[in-house]
Amino acid sequence: MHLNFREKLNSSKFLVTAEISPPKGTNFSVSLEDASQLKGVIDALNVTDNQCSMMHMSSLAFSKLLLDDGHEPIMQLTCRDRNRLGLQSDLLGAYALGIRNICLMTGDFPSCGDHPGSKPVYDLDSVQLLQLVRKLDSGIDFAENKLTGGTSFCTGAVSGINPANPLQLIKLEKKVKCGAYFIQTQAVFDLGMFEEFMEAINHLDVPVIAGLIPLKSLGMAEFMNRNISGISVPEEIIFRMRKASNPMEEGLSIASEAISELVKLSRGIHIMPIGSHKNTLRLLYMARLLEK
Amino acid sequence: MIITSAKSFEVILALLKNEDNMFVIGCNVCAAKLRTGGEPEVLEMCRKLEESGKQVVGWALPTAACSIRSFESLVDKNEKIIDACCILVMACGSGVSSVANVVGVPVYGSNDTISLGSLSGGKLISNQCVMCGDCIIGEFGGICPKAQCSKGLLNGPCGGNVDGMCEIDRLKDCAWTLIYERLKKIERLDLLYNIHTPQEHGFK
Numbered sequence A: 001m002h003l004n005f006r007e008k009l010n011s012s013k014f015l016v017t018a019e020i021s022p023p024k025g026t027n028f029s030v031s032l033e034d035a036s037q038l039k040g041v042i043d044a045l046n047v048t049d050n051q052c053s054m055m056h057m058s059s060l061a062f063s064k065l066l067l068d069d070g071h072e073p074i075m076q077l078t079c080r081d082r083n084r085l086g087l088q089s090d091l092l093g094a095y096a097l098g099i100r101n102i103c104l105m106t107g108d109f110p111s112c113g114d115h116p117g118s119k120p121v122y123d124l125d126s127v128q129l130l131q132l133v134r135k136l137d138s139g140i141d142f143a144e145n146k147l148t149g150g151t152s153f154c155t156g157a158v159s160g161i162n163p164a165n166p167l168q169l170i171k172l173e174k175k176v177k178c179g180a181y182f183i184q185t186q187a188v189f190d191l192g193m194f195e196e197f198m199e200a201i202n203h204l205d206v207p208v209i210a211g212l213i214p215l216k217s218l219g220m221a222e223f224m225n226r227n228i229s230g231i232s233v234p235e236e237i238i239f240r241m242r243k244a245s246n247p248m249e250e251g252l253s254i255a256s257e258a259i260s261e262l263v264k265l266s267r268g269i270h271i272m273p274i275g276s277h278k279n280t281l282r283l284l285y286m287a288r289l290l291e292k
Numbered sequence B: 001m002i003i004t005s006a007k008s009f010e011v012i013l014a015l016l017k018n019e020d021n022m023f024v025i026g027c028n029v030c031a032a033k034l035r036t037g038g039e040p041e042v043l044e045m046c047r048k049l050e051e052s053g054k055q056v057v058g059w060a061l062p063t064a065a066c067s068i069r070s071f072e073s074l075v076d077k078n079e080k081i082i083d084a085c086c087i088l089v090m091a092c093g094s095g096v097s098s099v100a101n102v103v104g105v106p107v108y109g110s111n112d113t114i115s116l117g118s119l120s121g122g123k124l125i126s127n128q129c130v131m132c133g134d135c136i137i138g139e140f141g142g143i144c145p146k147a148q149c150s151k152g153l154l155n156g157p158c159g160g161n162v163d164g165m166c167e168i169d170r171l172k173d174c175a176w177t178l179i180y181e182r183l184k185k186i187e188r189l190d191l192l193y194n195i196h197t198p199q200e201h202g203f204k
Helices: A005-009 A029-036 A059-068 A084-096 A126-137 A166-177 A191-200 A218-227 A235-243 A247-265 A280-286 B009-015 B039-051 B071-077 B079-083 B093-100 B175-185 B189-193
Strands: A015-020 A044-047 A073-078 A101-105 A154-159 A182-187 A208-212 A268-271 B002-006 B022-025 B056-060 B086-089 B107-109 B111-120 B123-129
Touching: A005 A154, A015 A029, A029 A059, A044 A059, A059 A073, A059 A084, A073 A084, A084 A126, A101 A126, A126 A154, A126 A166, A154 A166, A166 A182, A166 B175, A166 B189, A191 A247, A208 A247, A218 A235, A235 A247, A247 A280, B009 B039, B022 B039, B022 B079, B039 B056, B056 B079, B071 B079, B086 B093, B093 B107, B175 B189
Parallel strands: A015 A044, A015 A268, A044 A073, A073 A101, A101 A154, A154 A182, A182 A208, A208 A268, B022 B056, B022 B086, B086 B107
Antiparallel strands: B002 B111, B111 B123
C-alpha cells in the first residue's frame, strides 16, 4: 500500500527526505533529471525557497513540476519575500495544485544572496507563519474570513541542534505548540551533540528528521564550521577529511556512519547535498537504507 | 533621540546647485548633541557655502526644529529669513518637514536621518525603536526586537546567529542574545515563552 508522507510520519518507518533546488531559469529538465534518481527511493523531496537568498524559480512552481513527475514534494516557504497576503495566496494555490507538505522557516536575509538590495519582508516570523497555516487548515484566513475550502497541510518546521542554546529550544517548543507536525534539523555532524539535543526536547511530541550534508572536502568542513550557524564539525571529522586520499569518498563514509547512529536517535534523515544528488543513492546503499 | 548623520558638503552643494540666497536653520536638540546641526555646525555650514560662492542671507537656531510654531516665530529669531530664496535645515527629517510646513520657499535637508536611538555614556546607540505604534518592549526586557533584530522577529532568533552575533553583520550583537541576557539579569526568562502575534501595520 502506498503511504503518503503524513501517513509515513505516523508509521514507524525510518524516513528519508532530501533537498532539491528549483532551477535558476525556466529550463527545469536538468533539475527534474537530478530528482528522478530519487523517485520511489526517498519519502519526500524538500523544494527550497530562494535558498541563501539566491533567486530561483519559485518553490511552488517547482513543487508542482515534481508532483506531476511522480514525486512527493515538501514545499519550503520562508517569511523573507512575502507578506501575510502573499504567503496565504501561495499556500492556497499550492494546496489547490495538490501540494500537501510544507516546511516553514524564517529565511536568510537578502544581503546574503544575489539580490542584496532587495527589501526584506518578515511580516510574520516562522512561529506566526505556523499559526497562519493552522488557520488556513481550519477553513479561515489570518484575518478570520471564511474560505471557500481550506487546506489540510502536513506542516513542518526547522531547528538548529545545539542543546546549549536555550533560545533555540524555546523557539522549537513554540513551533511545536503552533502546529509543527515534523521537524527537519540543521546538518548533524556531532552525534553526541545531537543525542543531547534529542534528550533536551524529549518532552516535545514531534518527529525529528536529522539533517545530513555529505562532506566533499576539508575546505568545505572548515568553511561550514566558520560560517554556518548551528553547524559544528568535530575535530575528529576534520582530521579524517584532512588525511583522506579521496575526500569525497571519506565524506560519504562519514555520512554513512552517521546514518547508522541516527537510525537509533531520530525518526529519519534529511539529505542536503551541496550540488547534485549524484551520490545520494550510493550513500543510502552504503548506510544499508537501500538493499541492492 | 533622532540619530542623524551629516551628508558630505559636496552632496549638499549638489542639492543646492540651482539655489542661492539661502537661510540656514539648525536644531538645538538632537542634531546639536550629535554635532550635525548645533551652532558650531550651522556657522561652519554658512562659511563653507559662502566660500563656494553661495549667498547666505542668515541663520537661526530654534530650540527644536521639529517644534516650530509658525513662520513668524522664525522671523522673530532672524528677520533675514524673509529675504531667503531657499532654506537649508540641519536637523532630522522631522525638523526639515516642520520648517517646510511654515515657509513658502524650497527646503533642503543637510542630514540623513538614521533611526531613533540614544546617546548613553558618550556611546551612540542606533535603532532602539521603530515607532511602530504598538509598544510591547516590556516583554523583551527593554530591548525591542522589532528595532534591534535585523528581521524584526518577535518569537525568538532565526537560525543565523553565530556565536551571539547577527547573521547579516558579524560585528553586531544578535538582538535575541541581548534580550536573553537582559531577561536573565532581571530574572524574567519566563517571558521568552510568550507567543507574540504579528505587528498590525497600517495607516497611523
